[in-house]
Amino acid sequence: MAGHVVVVGGGVTGLAAALAVRAGAPPGTRVTVVEQSPRIGGKLHTGEIAGLTTELGAETFLVRTPEVVELARSVGLELVHPAVASASLLVDGALRPLPAGTLLGVPTDPDAVEATGVLPPEAIARLRAEPDDPGVPLGEDDIAVGALLRPRLGDAVVDRLVDPLLGGVYAGRADALSLDVTVPALAAAARRTFSVVRAAQAARAAAPVASGPVFGSVPGGLSRLVDAVAAAGGAEFRLGVPVRELRRSATGWRLVLGSARDPEVLDADAVVLAVPASPAARLLGDVSPAAAAEVGVLDYASVGLVTLALPETALPAGSGLLVPATEGLTVKAVTFLSQKWGTTGHVVRASVGRYGEEAVLQRSDEELVAAVTADLARILGAPVHPVDARVTRWGGALPQYAPGHLGRVRRARAALGEHRTLALAGAAYDGVGIPACVRSGTAAGTRVGQALRAGAESAHGR
Ligand SMILES: Cc1cc2nc3c(=O)[nH]c(=O)nc-3n(C[C@H](O)[C@H](O)[C@H](O)COP(=O)(O)OP(=O)(O)OC[C@H]3O[C@@H](n4cnc5c(N)ncnc54)[C@H](O)[C@@H]3O)c2cc1C
Known part of the structure; x- marks a missing residue:
């Protein structure tokens, strides 16, 4: 009978894993991606402001490493690159290169x-x-x-x-x-x-000498990449369904999905956990308390994005600016999105909230927009009057790799070593950038696919 792989988490890591399972697993292997939110993509989410396409999560990916470049091309997407690359630094209230x-x-x-x-x-x-x-x-x-x-x-x-x-x-x-x-x-x-x-x-x-652009995206935004990778993987998607439990079964794995009042059981021969650290640690609790303990200590920073559509406004040259914490502003970075990507409109995006500054995200949308608008006016030295504003909060946005992180990940994976059909992947382990997540998901999907193939071959006496 054909095997069944369940990928938990429909972010870019889980989607890359689902695609890679196909390549390594025996023909006919089914893949199901279970995602608790109603949409796939996780921290990749393209939206709109004032009728203009804009990224509400991750904005761009490194093209100096091959992972996303090859992934995008493999699903038939071209790349686009920023029109300008130079950023500024705010020091003592003045912009410096x-x-x-x-x-x-x-x-x-x-x-x-x-x-x-x-x-x-x-x-x-x-x-x-x-x-x-x-x-x-x-x-x-x-x-x-x-x-x-x-x-x-x-x-x-x-x-x-x-x-x-x-x-x-x-x-x-x-x-x-x-x-x-x-x-x-x-x-x-x-x-x-x-x-x-x-x-x-x-x-x-x-470091190898490189030329050409450093960053890229795909036309129409990162959600197009997400959709194309999902379609190419040919997996079945279960959206709006959290995975609540993971256990060993007689033949493989048993997952419990859905609400506590209306649970559903899903059996799998292999599982990729492509979720952030807290849900991963919860799901690992029964399978490997040692792995769960290593994964569970990882902490996250939460960030907010305040995207503003401006009337024609004179912005400094370049793609945006970084603001050191010592400047005492709410914003920590501002990207001049339209200017950076050479697109129509005057859209700028500010990020707020460093690790340990979660209180700033508890402010209302109106307060955040007012604080960012005031900071921007101070930086530009001119009043700022947005025609539209959009606030996106990312709780648990970015893992904080503390000293010793690599050892913890090694120990967590070693604790799972006996389970060749269970893999951990994603930003919690192998790097926060989209390329690192694609690499991590691809490795996990390949690994469990190959484990299934090896199992199938030994069952057939090969
Ligand atoms: C605001 C922001 C800006 C960023 N900008 C960039 C950038 O410009 N460039 C870059 O390279 N990187 C950027 N990053 C980092 C990068 O986007 C992320 O590290 C990466 O997308 C994480 O992918 P992932 O699939 O590992 O995790 P996620 O995207 O977090 O996906 C995990 C998925 O698992 C689901 N899930 C959780 N628990 C369960 C459960 N129990 N059952 C089922 N599903 C579950 C979640 O709903 C989520 O969809 C940014 C991140 C943020 C937050």
């Missing part, structure tokens, strides 16, 4: 940083002296990014450069995020040399 040649904000060229004016003279002098300031290379243990950088480069580098850039990706803080996960090339180089500036230079020099 984001220095070139940094490694996630860690300077490699003090002259280039000095030219932008983002650091005070004493911080630049310290950067220049750092390679000659004796020290010891980083030890084997993972530490927070800030714990490496603050003692060597000073607070200004962390607060004005590294924190805003890390915040743009993780909505987290340099003092809490894992160095090994967030800047692995720097971590590796810092284990060979005591100088952080030299380590950053070595890490950049070792």
Whole structure:
């Protein structure tokens, strides 16, 4: 009889997994994606403001790694790229160019940083002296990014450069995020040399020289990618149905779906858990308490997006700006969406809420729009009068990879090692970016598909 794979979670990870199962599993294998919300895509969600298409979640993906580029092409979609790429940094209330040649904000060229004016003279002098300031290379243990950088480069580098850039990706803080996960090339180089500036230079020099665009999307937005990948996977979709329990059964796995009052049982030969850490830990509780304990400690930052449609407004050149926490504003980043993508209209999108600042998301939509509008007016130095506004709240938006994250993921997967037909995938484990999620989902789908194939072949004596 043909096998049955259940993918729990219909975000980009689960969809990539569903597609990959097909490639590796025996012909005729059924795939069911169970998603608790009424739509697929998870944090990829294209919507509208003032009649203009706009991303309400993730906005773009890296095209310097192959995962999403190949996925999009495999489902027949072309790529589009930003029309402008340069971003600014707000420092002491003034917009400055984001220095070139940094490694996630860690300077490699003090002259280039000095030219932008983002650091005070004493911080630049310290950067220049750092390679000659004796020290010891980083030890084997993972530490927070800030714990490496603050003692060597000073607070200004962390607060004005590294924190805003890390915040743009993780909505987290340099003092809490894992160095090994967030800047692995720097971590590796810092284990060979005591100088952080030299380590950053070595890490950049070792990176392959790339040209062309860094980011991309697909025409019509990321929900088109989601829909095309879902269609190509040929899975059955169960939407608006949470998975509440996962247990071992005599022949494979048994899942309990739906509400507690009206539960439904679904049997599977293999399962991919492509959900955030808390639901994953709950579902693993019965199968592997050890894996559940490792996964369950992962914390998340929540973020809000305030998208504004403006009348014709003079915006600074570039794709947008980052705001260090030390500037004391509500907004942490602003993207000039229409300008960045060269599309019609005047749409800007501000993100609010860093890790530990959840209170800001409890403000009403009106209060958030007013706060963002006021911040924007202050930054632009001119009044701002939106013609339309849309607030999107993402609770549990971005996992906060604390030091030791890689070890925890290794231990969680090792605890599941005996279950070759159960895989963990997604932003909770292998990286928050869309490419990392696609890679993680593809690996999980391939793994369980191959396990089913191996099982089928040994059952047929091959
Ligand atoms: C505001 C925002 C902006 C971002 N911007 C970018 C960006 O520009 N570029 C980039 O590369 N990355 C970006 N990211 C990160 C990236 O979008 C996410 O990390 C990625 O989409 C996560 O995909 P996922 O499938 O692992 O998880 P999710 O998208 O969270 O999908 C998990 C799915 O599981 C479902 N689920 C949960 N529990 C259950 C259950 N018990 N039963 C059934 N279903 C369940 C959820 O409803 C959800 O649909 C952004 C994230 C956010 C929040």
